[in-house]
Amino acid sequence: MTAEEIWNRDFLPLRSKILEIAATLDRLDRAGGVQSDLNKTLQQALAVLLDGKVDRAERVQLLFSRQYEEGWRKQLEV
C-alpha cells in the first residue's frame, strides 16, 4: 500500500484511538490522578509517538518491559 492509501484507510481509526487516550487521561485526572511508575512510563511512551524516529512499536514495548540481565542463570542458580 502507498502512504496515501494507508493514510486514507487508517486516519479515522487513528483519530479514534488518540481520542480514547485523551478521554482516558481526562477521566484519570477527574478522579484525582495516579502516582505510579507506570504513569511515568506512559508519559515516556506518549513521547515516543511524537519523536519522529522509527520502530515506535518496538520501543514502546520495551518501555513497558522488565529488564533482561545476561547473568540471570547465575542469579537464579539454574
Add this chain to the structure above:
Amino acid sequence: MHYIDPHIHMVSRTTDDYESLAKMGCVAVSEPAFWAGYDRGSAAGFRDYFEQLTTFEPKRAAWYGIQHYTWLCINAKEAENVALSREVIAMIPEFLSRPNVLGIGEIGLNKNTRNEAIVFLEHLDLAARMNELVLIHTPHLADKHQGTRMILDMLAGETRLERQRVLVDHVEEHTIRPVLEAGYWAGMTLYPTTKCTPQRAADMVELYGPEHLMVNSAGDWGPSKPTAVPDFMLEMRLRGHSEELIQHVVYDNPREFFGQCPRWS
C-alpha cells in the same frame, strides 16, 4: 482459502466454534496443553486432561471435518510446583504415540522464576530424548521481553534440539527479531487487548517476511476470538498482498513445521 490455526485451546470453546472455524476455511487445529484457569491438584488431573486432548477433542473436531492435533506438558504457571511437574513430565511419554500428538508444549515461562526455568529445562530434556517437536509459550506483558530472552538462552544451551523443530510463540515487536535470527519458528497470537492485532501481525510479516512465521488465535477461556486468523487474512488482502503470500503464512508454514512430526498427516 484453507488455513490452519497452529495454536488454539479448543477444550475451552464450544462445538459451535468448530462449526464457525470450518465455515471460514479452517482445516486443522493444533492445541497445546495449557493452564485451565485454576491449578490442578494432582498428576491424575493432567492424565484426564491428556485423555481429553487425545480422544474426545479430535472426535469433536472431526464432526466438522477439522483435523485436531495436540501438544503435551505441564504449563509454565503450574510449573511453579516442581514436584507435581516432575510427576507430569514422567507421565507424558505414555501419551506421545497417540496419533494426534505433535510434541511437547506449550512449555515456557510465566513470571520468569527459578522453578519455571527448572521445569522448562526438564521439558526440553524430554523433547530431546524423545525426539519431539517443541512449542514454547513466552510470558505476558511486562515479563515477555525478559522471559523470551531467558528462553532463548536456555534453548541455546540445549544442543540436542534442532532449531527448526522449535516454535517460539506469542512474539511481538520487541521479541520477534531475536527468535527468527536464532533460527527458530515464531508464532504471533491475535488477541483483542494483549499480544497482537491482525494489523500489527501484518506489519511484522511486511517487516520480517513470511518465512518461519505463523499466526494463531490462541482462542481459550478468556477474551479471545477463535476466528482471528481469518481477520489477519482479510487485513493482508486489504493491503493488497497476494493469495500466495497469505497462504504461505496461514497454511504452508504450519504444514511445514508440523510436518516434521511423523504423526502429522
